[in-house]
Amino acid sequence: MVNDWPLVGRERELAFARRALADAEVCGLLLTGRAGTGKTRLAKELLAELAEGGARTHWVRAMSSASTIPFGAFAHLLPGSADGTADRAHRLNQVAGHLTRGAEGRRLVLCVDDAHLLDGLSATLVHQLAATASAFVVVIAPHGVSVPDPVFAMWKDRVAERLDVGELTRPQTAELITAALGGRLEDGAEHRLWHLTLGNPLFLRELVQGGLDSGALSAADGGWRWSGALTANPRLVELIETRTDRVDADERRLLELLAFGETLGCEPLLRLGAGRVLASTERAGLVVSERTGRRLNARLAHPLYAEVIRRRTSPLRQRDTYRILAGTLDLTGARRAEDKPRLVRWRLAAGLPTDPQLVRTAAETLLRKDFPQAEQLAAEAVRLGGGFAAKFLLAQVRIAGGRHADADALLADLAGETVSDVQHARVAGTRARNL
Numbered sequence: 038m039v040n041d042w043p044l045v046g047r048e049r050e051l052a053f054a055r056r057a058l059a060d061a062e063v064c065g066l067l068l069t070g071r072a073g074t075g076k077t078r079l080a081k082e083l084l085a086e087l088a089e090g091g092a093r094t095h096w097v098r099a100m101s102s103a104s105t106i107p108f109g110a111f112a113h114l115l116p117g118s119a120d121g122t123a124d125r126a127h128r129l130n131q132v133a134g135h136l137t138r139g140a141e142g143r144r145l146v147l148c149v150d151d152a153h154l155l156d157g158l159s160a161t162l163v164h165q166l167a168a169t170a171s172a173f174v175v176v177i178a179p180h181g182v183s184v185p186d187p188v189f190a191m192w193k194d195r196v197a198e199r200l201d202v203g204e205l206t207r208p209q210t211a212e213l214i215t216a217a218l219g220g221r222l223e224d225g226a227e228h229r230l231w232h233l234t235l236g237n238p239l240f241l242r243e244l245v246q247g248g249l250d251s252g253a254l255s256a257a258d259g260g261w262r263w264s265g266a267l268t269a270n271p272r273l274v275e276l277i278e279t280r281t282d283r284v285d286a287d288e289r290r291l292l293e294l295l296a297f298g299e300t301l302g303c304e305p306l307l308r309l310g311a312g313r314v315l316a317s318t319e320r321a322g323l324v325v326s327e328r329t330g331r332r333l334n335a336r337l338a339h340p341l342y343a344e345v346i347r348r349r350t351s352p353l354r355q356r357d358t359y360r361i362l363a364g365t366l367d368l369t370g371a372r373r374a375e376d377k378p379r380l381v382r383w384r385l386a387a388g389l390p391t392d393p394q395l396v397r398t399a400a401e402t403l404l405r406k407d408f409p410q411a412e413q414l415a416a417e418a419v420r421l422g423g424g425f426a427a428k429f430l431l432a433q434v435r436i437a438g439g440r441h442a443d444a445d446a447l448l449a450d451l452a453g454e455t456v457s458d459v460q461h462a463r464v465a466g467t468r469a470r471n472l
């Protein structure tokens with residue numbers, strides 16, 4: 038089912054491509070974007086449309102295994118009898134001639150996928166075909182990699198237009214899920230799919246396929262629902278690891294800090310000496326820096342990276358990561374309101390001594406924002422010996438979460454432990470209102 042997903046969105050991108058094709062000055066299109074945004078899919082759609090309109094289309098996919106073989110990417114399009122002894126220029130003309138003759142007067146359109154892996158001679162051929170207007174070439178390359186010089190030159194010399202293929206929007210993501218499943222997915226799961234994929238069709242496809250394979254995703258009452266946790270399946274993990282594993286030890290450390298710490302200020306990271314790795318991981322498309330108010334923050338480029346990295350980090354290493362995270366906030370004095378609960382959580386996870394009163398205050402801050410976390414912190418404050426105030430807060434958190442019976446059990450215990458009339462009155466009043 039998943040292989041036949043209908044194309045969703047891309048009207049704007051297709052219109053851009055059609056304009057480029059209609060422009061006599063333009064002989065190429067460079068499609069770029071992050072991995073999995075749908076560059077290949079868009080190009081396939083475009084070539085199918087052109088073939089239908091009478092063009093002669095060819096698809097070439099560059100591969101690292103062929104990147105050292107002259108014309109490796111084009112081997113399947115070339116005659117076996119080609120003159121192996123000819124010099125480079127002659128051979129180039131031979132191949133170009135073969136392709137243009139094969140078009141038999143129709144417009145020649147050539148698509149080169151993964152152009153960053155092209156062998157040198159193939160890259161020159163692509164450039165020559167476009168520069169001489171012998172063919173319209175669509176070249177696909179992911180963000181953050183360097184393409185062979187002749188390919189880059191096409192864009193630099195304005196022979197080719199460049200089109201960025203971004204992620205789908207939220208409504209488009211919902212539309213794609215519905216189209217793929219042939220019915221609507223319940224809101225909660227759709228919401229989570231959006232937050233995990235942020236509109237990346239490849240991640241979406243892998244998650245949905247994984248859900249279908251495991252049975253977590255099933256048809257129910259004329260729609261679809263997801264039971265159990267929505268996490269990355271092994272294939273998706275592997276896919277992401279091929280990106281996140283190409284880092285050195287220091288870069289990995291930064292990725293771990295961001296995976297567990299989420300958004301971090303760049304300032305403390307720079308003070309910890311992370312300047313080089315911030316730059317290199319951002320160049321590699323793994324980390325994004327952005328300005329929020331007066332603060333410059335860094336985060337992982339995709340929430341799924343965080344999930345995969347978190348899962349791969351051993352408990353001991355996690356503890357160590359939290360220790361560094363707590364240190365970064367200590368550096369900035371945890372001034373902002375949202376820093377305090379984070380600092381408390383990180384200190385607890387790092388096994389650092391933490392004042393129960395601080396923990397309770399953090400739980401209070403989160404009471405109306407993040408119920409599960411507020412409960413966790415309130416329980417932790419109780420465990421750390423936070424006494425009456427902590428237990429009373431835990432009961433309030435449970436009431437806020439609709440867990441009235443659990444709250445009452447706790448309040449009943451607490452009634453036996455009150456030491457002052459004021460405490461007694463507060464417990465009794467809360468119990469009465471909770472009933």
Ligand SMILES: Nc1ncnc2c1ncn2[C@@H]1O[C@H](COP(=O)(O)OP(=O)(O)O)[C@@H](O)[C@H]1O
Binds near residue numbers: 075242
């Ligand atoms: N606009 C879209 N509508 C439906 N499916 C899409 C769309 N874009 C991509 N896909 C699907 O998502 C997956 C990843 O797309 P792909 O084109 O391979 O990404 P890229 O080449 O950018 O890495 C493929 O299965 C593709 O069919």
Ligand SMILES: [Mg+2]
Binds near residue numbers: 076077078150
């Ligand atoms: Mg692709």
